Amino acid sequence: MNANLFYAAAALGAVVLYLMMEQRPAPFRAALTVAGLAAVGLMASAVARNAPAPDGIENPGPFWLHVLLSMVAVAGAARMVTHPRPVYAALYFVLVILAVAVNFLLLQAEFMAFALLIVYAGAILITYLFVLMLAQQSGDRATRGEDSAWYDRTPREPAVALVLAFVIVAATGDALFRKDSALPWNASPALVARAGERAWERLADMPAQLADEARAVATESAKDEAARTAIAGAKLVPLEGGRMLQASPDGATATATLKLADGTTVDVTLDGSRAPDNSKALGHALVAEFPVSLELAGVILLMALFGAVVLARRQMEMAEDERRAAAGLPRIGDGDALRRGGAA
Amino acid sequence: MTIPMAILADAAPVTAAAPANVMVTLVLALALFGIGLVGFLTRRNMILMFLCTELMFQAAALAFVAFGRMWMDLSGQLMVIFILTVAAAEAALALGLVVLLYRRKETLSNEAWADMKE
Numbered sequence: 053m054n055a056n057l058f059y060a061a062a063a064l065g066a067v068v069l070y071l072m073m074e075q076r077p078a079p080f081r082a083a084l085t086v087a088g089l090a091a092v093g094l095m096a097s098a099v100a101r102n103a104p105a106p107d108g109i110e111n112p113g114p115f116w117l118h119v120l121l122s123m124v125a126v127a128g129a130a131r132m133v134t135h136p137r138p139v140y141a142a143l144y145f146v147l148v149i150l151a152v153a154v155n156f157l158l159l160q161a162e163f164m165a166f167a168l169l170i171v172y173a174g175a176i177l178i179t180y181l182f183v184l185m186l187a188q189q190s191g192d193r194a195t196r197g198e199d200s201a202w203y204d205r206t207p208r209e210p211a212v213a214l215v216l217a218f219v220i221v222a223a224t225g226d227a228l229f230r231k232d233s234a235l236p237w238n239a240s241p242a243l244v245a246r247a248g249e250r251a252w253e254r255l256a257d258m259p260a261q262l263a264d265e266a267r268a269v270a271t272e273s274a275k276d277e278a279a280r281t282a283i284a285g286a287k288l289v290p291l292e293g294g295r296m297l298q299a300s301p302d303g304a305t306a307t308a309t310l311k312l313a314d315g316t317t318v319d320v321t322l323d324g325s326r327a328p329d330n331s332k333a334l335g336h337a338l339v340a341e342f343p344v345s346l347e348l349a350g351v352i353l354l355m356a357l358f359g360a361v362v363l364a365r366r367q368m369e370m371a372e373d374e375r376r377a378a379a380g381l382p383r384i385g386d387g388d389a390l391r392r393g394g395a396a
Numbered sequence: 397m398t399i400p401m402a403i404l405a406d407a408a409p410v411t412a413a414a415p416a417n418v419m420v421t422l423v424l425a426l427a428l429f430g431i432g433l434v435g436f437l438t439r440r441n442m443i444l445m446f447l448c449t450e451l452m453f454q455a456a457a458l459a460f461v462a463f464g465r466m467w468m469d470l471s472g473q474l475m476v477i478f479i480l481t482v483a484a485a486e487a488a489l490a491l492g493l494v495v496l497l498y499r500r501k502e503t504l505s506n507e508a509w510a511d512m513k514e
Contacts, residue, residue: 058423065427069434095423103416115416122424129428129451133435138444138504145447148428152454155421159413159465164473168457171480176450176487183491184443187498203440203505213437221430228422237415239468244412247468251409303409327409330473337470338477345474349481356485363492 055229057101059222061094065126066218072134073210088130092123102229104237114158121158125151134207136200138184142177149173163331241302248303251327254336255306256297258328263288265326266308270318286310289317297322413465421462429455441504442497446490453483 068088076084096119128147135141149172156165188201227233236243255262267283274280289311291298299306310318328336338346373383432451439445457476464472494504501508 062427062430065430069431073438092427095427096420099416099420099423103419105415115414115420118417118420118424122420122427125424126427126431129431129435132451133431133439133448138441141444142447145451148451148454152428152458155424155458156461158417159421159461160411161461161465161473161476164457164461164476167477167480171484172450172454176484179487179491180443180447183495186495187443187504201441201504203503203507204444206440207438208440210434210438213434216437217430217433220433221426224426225423228419228426236466237418239412239466243468244410247410324409334470334473334477338474342471342474345478349478352481352485356488359489360492363489363496 055098055102055226057098058095058225058229061091061098062218062221062225064094065091066214069130069134070210070214072130073207075136075205085127088127089123092126093119096122098229117158118155121151121155125155136205138188138200138204139181142180142184145180146173146177149177160330162329163334245301245303248324248327249299251333252297252299252303252306252322254328254333255322255326256295257336257340258332259288259296261328261332262296262308265322266310266320269320269322269326270310282312282314283310283318286312286318410468412468418462418466421465422459425455425459425462427455428452428458440506442494442506443491443504445506446487446494450483450487453479 065088068084068091072081072084072088100115125148128144128151132141132144132148135144149168153165153168153173156162156168239247255265266288267286270283270286271280274283287310288296289309290296291307291309297306297308304324306322308320308322310320312318327333376383429452432448432455435448435451436445439448457479460472460475460479462472464470464475497509498504
């Protein structure tokens with residue numbers, strides 16, 4: 053593998069971003085857009101040339117979808133960083149989030165994709181837009197007749213920033229394009245088997261879910277109505293070793309045993325579509341494997357809540373007497389109350 | 397895992413990822429991080445500087461999910477949940493601070509606060 057093509061693409065991207073920093077006439081902007089997309093395309097072709105060959109996995113369709121989404125995301129990000137009007141910059145960020153969310157979908161992270169849309173595009177970005185509108189009234193002193201403030205139109209040291217970013221991106225990219233990389237680009241059968249086994253362990257941790265799936269599989273192969281009603285009342289019985297579910301050695305399927313009311317047992321084989329889907333598996337992992345991180349996230353949100361209350365509180369100038377009254381203490385001037393308070 | 401897309405449907409609960417797909421996502425994460433860094437350094441508007449850190453968060457989240465896909469493990473996605481939490485908390489607090497700063501100097505330029513360097 054060699055990463056030269058990637059470096060060239062990153063350098064082209066940096067130059068394009070540098071030229072985008074200033075306001076340009078429309079034809080020039082169009083040329084910059086084409087050059088920027090070409091830079092992303094070059095990066096994609098560097099990946100296509102250098103990626104380890106897949107061991108017969110999937111078709112190339114998702115790859116080009118990834119490239120298309122990358123173009124959308126990078127274009128949105130570049131415009132967000134260079135747009136002279138802050139509200140438009142925030143809106144371009146929404147575009148980046150949409151592209152990233154679809155990318156998550158392609159990477160089988162469905163829950164995260166929609167959580168990202170709801171939390172980022174729905175909540176965080178709206179907060180940003182609110183604050184931008186709060187802080188930028190029309191006829192702002194800083195605007196002076198232009199349609200954006202001077203500090204939004206003039207970038208600070210773009211050349212230095214771009215050189216720095218190029219160095220970081222190129223160095224990290226080099227690690228990515230290394231031939232002797234220890235990353236499991238092609239998952240070994242052992243890794244696939246372990247992942248499959250873990251999925252079945254999660255299903256075994258959800259007994260009601262597991263029984264439902266087992267009954268559904270058994271019902272599919274039931275011959276008549278009587279057999280179907282018998283299966284509807286069937287219960288799971290433990291296999292040898294006390295487990296409810298036995299994964300196959302390659303992790304692709306798992307077997308369980310159902311016991312009908314009349315004492316006969318039915319062995320069912322669950323295929324991959326019966327394993328917990330992404331959101332179920334994620335919820336299980338969050339609660340069963342990493343409960344502390346869940347608690348920690350709660351603490352962070354609580355602290356943010358406290359912080360927001362402290363920041364938003366109106367600062368009131370209170371005299372010493374009023375402060376004492378607010379705290380439930382007797383006033384200083386009130387001699388009787390002080391003495392009574394002291395006695396009590 | 398059932399995937400609602402025909403192109404990804406498979407009989408196994410967890411399918412291996414194609415290396416090129418993961419790699420292109422990691423390159424995208426790298427590019428987004430670089431752009432976010434450039435934005436953070438060149439922008440003078442305090443709100444947009446925070447927005448650029450959000451872009452870098454996005455890049456990190458993308459890399460986490462891609463690596464999680466590569467290792468076929470959910471920890472990457474759990475980390476993204478954490479990133480979302482931190483980003484939400486940061487947005488609430490940072491924007492509150494920015495509004496306070498704006499009330500004091502009537503400008504969003506971070507150079508209005510350059511005297512804090514000393």
